[in-house]
Amino acid sequence: xxxxxxxxxxxxxxxxxxxxxxxxxxxxxxxxxxxxxxxxxxxxxxxxxxxxxxxxxxxxxxxxxxxxxxxxxxxxxxxxxxxxxxxxxxxxxxxxxxxxxxxxxxxxxxxxxxxxxxxxxxxxxxxxxxxxx
Amino acid sequence: xxxxxxxxxxxxxxxxxxxxxxxxxxxxxxxxxxxxxxxxxxxxxxxxxxxxxxxxxxxxxxxxxxxxxxxxxxxxxxxxxxxxxxxxxxxxxxxxxxxxxxxxxxxxxxxxxxxxxxxxxxxxxxxxxxxxxxxxxxxxxxxxxxxxxxxxxxxxxxxxxxxxxxxxxxxxxxxxxxxxxxxxxxxxxxxxxxxxxxxxxxxxxxxxxxxxxxxxxxxxxxxxxxxxxxxxxxxxxxxxxxxxxxxxxxxxxxxxxxxxxxxxxxxxxxxxxxxxxxxxxxxxxxxxxxxxxxxxxxxxxxxxxxxxxxxxxxxxxxxxxxxxxxxxxxxxxxxxxxxxxxxxxxxxxxxxxxxxxxxxxxxxxxxxxxxxxxxxxxxxxxxxxxxxxxxxxxxxxxxxxxxxxxxxxxxxxxxxxxxxxxxxxxxx
Numbered sequence: 001x002x003x004x005x006x007x008x009x010x011x012x013x014x015x016x017x018x019x020x021x022x023x024x025x026x027x028x029x030x031x032x033x034x035x036x037x038x039x040x041x042x043x044x045x046x047x048x049x050x051x052x053x054x055x056x057x058x059x060x061x062x063x064x065x066x067x068x069x070x071x072x073x074x075x076x077x078x079x080x081x082x083x084x085x086x087x088x089x090x091x092x093x094x095x096x097x098x099x100x101x102x103x104x105x106x107x108x109x110x111x112x113x114x115x116x117x118x119x120x121x122x123x124x125x126x127x128x129x130x131x132x133x
Numbered sequence: 134x135x136x137x138x139x140x141x142x143x144x145x146x147x148x149x150x151x152x153x154x155x156x157x158x159x160x161x162x163x164x165x166x167x168x169x170x171x172x173x174x175x176x177x178x179x180x181x182x183x184x185x186x187x188x189x190x191x192x193x194x195x196x197x198x199x200x201x202x203x204x205x206x207x208x209x210x211x212x213x214x215x216x217x218x219x220x221x222x223x224x225x226x227x228x229x230x231x232x233x234x235x236x237x238x239x240x241x242x243x244x245x246x247x248x249x250x251x252x253x254x255x256x257x258x259x260x261x262x263x264x265x266x267x268x269x270x271x272x273x274x275x276x277x278x279x280x281x282x283x284x285x286x287x288x289x290x291x292x293x294x295x296x297x298x299x300x301x302x303x304x305x306x307x308x309x310x311x312x313x314x315x316x317x318x319x320x321x322x323x324x325x326x327x328x329x330x331x332x333x334x335x336x337x338x339x340x341x342x343x344x345x346x347x348x349x350x351x352x353x354x355x356x357x358x359x360x361x362x363x364x365x366x367x368x369x370x371x372x373x374x375x376x377x378x379x380x381x382x383x384x385x386x387x388x389x390x391x392x393x394x395x396x397x398x399x400x401x402x403x404x405x406x407x408x409x410x411x412x413x414x415x416x417x418x419x420x421x422x423x424x425x426x427x428x429x430x431x432x433x434x435x436x437x438x439x440x441x442x443x444x445x446x447x448x449x450x451x452x453x454x455x456x457x458x459x460x461x462x463x464x465x466x467x468x469x470x471x472x473x474x475x476x477x478x479x480x481x482x483x484x485x486x487x488x489x490x491x492x493x494x495x496x497x498x499x500x501x502x503x504x505x506x507x508x509x510x511x512x513x514x515x516x517x518x519x520x521x522x523x524x525x526x527x528x529x530x531x532x533x534x535x536x537x538x539x540x541x542x543x544x545x546x547x548x549x550x551x552x553x554x555x556x557x558x559x560x561x
Contacts, residue, residue, distance in 0.1 A: 051421070052418045052420060053423070053451035057341035057345050057416065057450050058339070058382075058383075058449055058450050059379075059450070089489065090488070092485075093488045115242070115344065115378070118281070118342030118343035121342060122340075122355055126417065127419060
């Protein structure tokens with residue numbers, strides 16, 4: 001695998017299974033959705049930029065336990081403020097709904113994994129095509 | 134482009150052993166109509182059911198709602214790039230079977246699909262409760278195909294069925310004819326129009342993967358740059374839905390065909406405003422795509438010398454960022470911008486409604502709070518299945534009660550907080 005300009009931070013085992021061969025992953029199996037977003041925030045604090053929006057596109061963040069976020073492979077000298085604002089907003093969106101019930105049905109969990117995989121896969125052609133991230 | 138829409142009013146649907154439209158009643162032979170659907174090897178079983186307004190019927194899980202139309206004059210055919218070959222539609226004459234829809238139902242994934250109640254409190258929230266619905270219920274083979282393949286099979290079956298039904302209206306005399314004509318750039322500076330504010334519609338299309346996709350002339354919209362389309366092309370099915378997550382704020386194909394923003398802009402064209410064009414832009418996951426697409430929206434607005442724009446969103450979550458980017462960049466060009474969205478403000482309505490915000494977004498129309506709780510009483514008949522109600526977007530374990538009633542958020546209802554403003558309720 002040649003070095004790519006991006007990496008994916010994920011807690012989704014299906015992303016691990018399907019993309020591990022082609023994409024560099026930071027896989028945190030034990031992370032909750034909230035843990036994963038905080039971990040992305042840690043990366044941002046270290047100088048990495050976010051390349052995909054940390055919120056899902058209509059799957060409610062308080063329902064799905066899975067999240068995959070693409071970040072730059074290399075960190076930069078200073079913190080990217082727009083990445084920081086975006087991840088803080090995503091954590092806020094998750095936080096405002098913490099009282100919500102969580103779906104634990106096994107089949108549905110697999111489908112949530114599938115939707116998260118599909119979301120991150122939809123970004124791959126753009127990430128591959130682009131020169132400077 | 135000039136398009137005549139000839140409306141054939143449909144007042145009922147019944148099954149028989151032939152296909153016709155008789156005195157405004159659609160007669161279909163369900164066995165014949167289902168045959169081509171079953172030719173797709175991914176579809177294990179399929180059958181039709183009928184649901185009329187006011188009946189005690191619940192349809193779920195709904196995938197798409199499609200109005201049957203047929204092109205009777207002019208180039209191309211309905212749903213170009215999907216059902217018909219690619220050819221520019223939007224001119225000539227199209228017959229519309231008004232008052233009915235083909236509804237596709239059946240599970241693809243174990244959550245997320247919508248509900249249409251034909252009576253009761255849920256019916257107030259879905260415009261499709263007012264239609265005579267021919268429901269195509271499908272079950273997919275368990276043969277190892279991917280969910281993407283199942284989604285495509287269900288999408289194509291719905292569009293093809295609607296096109297077949299639409300053919301029955303080809304030779305009929307319409308109950309009403311309406312004419313829509315979009316101006317060229319030169320025409321938009323004619324004496325009658327040049328003093329009116331130049332307004333465009335910016336239609337945002339969700340484009341994020343499985344159950345979150347939209348197609349334009351058969352192209353997956355996530356692989357497009359922001360572009361322009363004639364509003365009449367949209368009326369001929371140039372844009373179709375592959376999108377049903379969450380049900381409340383996804384644009385079904387019916388919404389695209391009957392886009393109320395387009396309809397209202399046409400009504401005001403030449404009177405209070407100059408409707409100069411329609412811009413379509415995507416909602417991708419990749420941030421650089423969001424930046425590029427919203428840049429392009431602003432560039433096209435500049436190119437059209439707009440005074441104002443109306444932007445409609447699709448979905449929520451990260452598309453809130455596309456919405457705000459479009460709004461900010463349009464306003465920065467001096468284009469007065471109104472955005473149409475919906476809200477996820479919590480069940481008490483007190484939380485921040487959108488995941489993004491900006492001071493430039495100072496003119497907002499909302500389709501309602503999707504988190505609001507609703508109690509849907511049991512119905513006498515269920516078309517589809519209730520297995521998934523506990524797992525759909527606004528439902529939760531325990532949503533489905535033993536008596537068949539459902540306590541859930543408005544999110545579960547197809548079209549309830551639609552962001553084109555295609556809603557039946559308002560706080561006007």
